[in-house]
Amino acid sequence: METGSLPHARRLRIAAVVLLLAWFFSPRLQSWVPLWLPFLGFAALEAHFLVAGLRERGTAPGARGRSPQPEDIAELGGEEWLEPVLVRIDGDDVWLPGTGKTDEEVAELIEESRERLRRGEPPYEPEEAEAPASRPFRRRFLARVEGVAVLAALAFVLFVLLRDGGWDGLDGAERARTEALLSSQAQRIAGHEARVHCDAEGEAVGIVQHADGLAEIGGSNAYLTPAICYRLHRLAFEADEGSFSQTARAIAVLAHESWHLRGEANEGIANCYAFQSGVSLGRRLGLSERTAARMMRQQLADNATVARSAPAYLVPAECRDGGSLDLAPGRSPFP
Numbered sequence: 001m002e003t004g005s006l007p008h009a010r011r012l013r014i015a016a017v018v019l020l021l022a023w024f025f026s027p028r029l030q031s032w033v034p035l036w037l038p039f040l041g042f043a044a045l046e047a048h049f050l051v052a053g054l055r056e057r058g059t060a061p062g063a064r065g066r067s068p069q070p071e072d073i074a075e076l077g078g079e080e081w082l083e084p085v086l087v088r089i090d091g092d093d094v095w096l097p098g099t100g101k102t103d104e105e106v107a108e109l110i111e112e113s114r115e116r117l118r119r120g121e122p123p124y125e126p127e128e129a130e131a132p133a134s135r136p137f138r139r140r141f142l143a144r145v146e147g148v149a150v151l152a153a154l155a156f157v158l159f160v161l162l163r164d165g166g167w168d169g170l171d172g173a174e175r176a177r178t179e180a181l182l183s184s185q186a187q188r189i190a191g192h193e194a195r196v197h198c199d200a201e202g203e204a205v206g207i208v209q210h211a212d213g214l215a216e217i218g219g220s221n222a223y224l225t226p227a228i229c230y231r232l233h234r235l236a237f238e239a240d241e242g243s244f245s246q247t248a249r250a251i252a253v254l255a256h257e258s259w260h261l262r263g264e265a266n267e268g269i270a271n272c273y274a275f276q277s278g279v280s281l282g283r284r285l286g287l288s289e290r291t292a293a294r295m296m297r298q299q300l301a302d303n304a305t306v307a308r309s310a311p312a313y314l315v316p317a318e319c320r321d322g323g324s325l326d327l328a329p330g331r332s333p334f335p
């Protein structure tokens, strides 16, 4: 059984690793299949191999219904054991290797065995007794180590790398706390009551190609993607500044939607104001003044590139230090 099931186990292991890699690089696969599902299946498979291996140890090999495999022959002690001869020496039943031997040679073997038995040694000791016995053991041991190693790697990926479950991984109270904070920040910019929704269903946000957020012009409801909300949650509540450009983008989006709530309908102008308000907004969310300002300057610098595919979002030429869209004309740098 062991000889057949181990290559099988290896094939399954390779398949599991390939599937895992595919899962990592395919967001579509990630949305279809939760990672714990294949992991659970793989863990059950591994446990099965382990239990089967332990059970097999110590039990006599059963009838196989097929000719001996090279491994079996090696385990027996070599080709010469293919046709064993059962002889009776001094009242003991003794098996001797008889393959390809003449009657005379067998008679010699019997004589040698009788001598060995008299000296209290085993009746027959093949010259390479060690190698054939240890090879299958090593093979089995390596296979088991391989299984445990793959399982450990999967567990590491699942519990360490992917423990961060994003917005969906937060409980209700954490989400409510985040939405309340973002609402109060939006309110400061809008100048009136504001309600920020982290639209986890993707119903409100994501319909428009370039939108990480959406807001009623002059109204009180704004919608952000879960990814933007989660980034701001990490910054505000976990003191995690995250990746520079992602955090910069998240702050700029919240500020942008807040300017829509305030009544600004023009996307380019909303961006220009957002990059300026984003400095104090970022500071209130936990960044240093210097980092927040650097982030907003980066957003402004990247604006032309980002706006290439959506020209409405390009900031007007007056969006500069001392320009008509400068919210603090007497102050430098900009933003």
Ligand SMILES: [Zn+2]
Binding pocket: 256, 257, 260, 267, 270
């Ligand atoms: Zn907008």
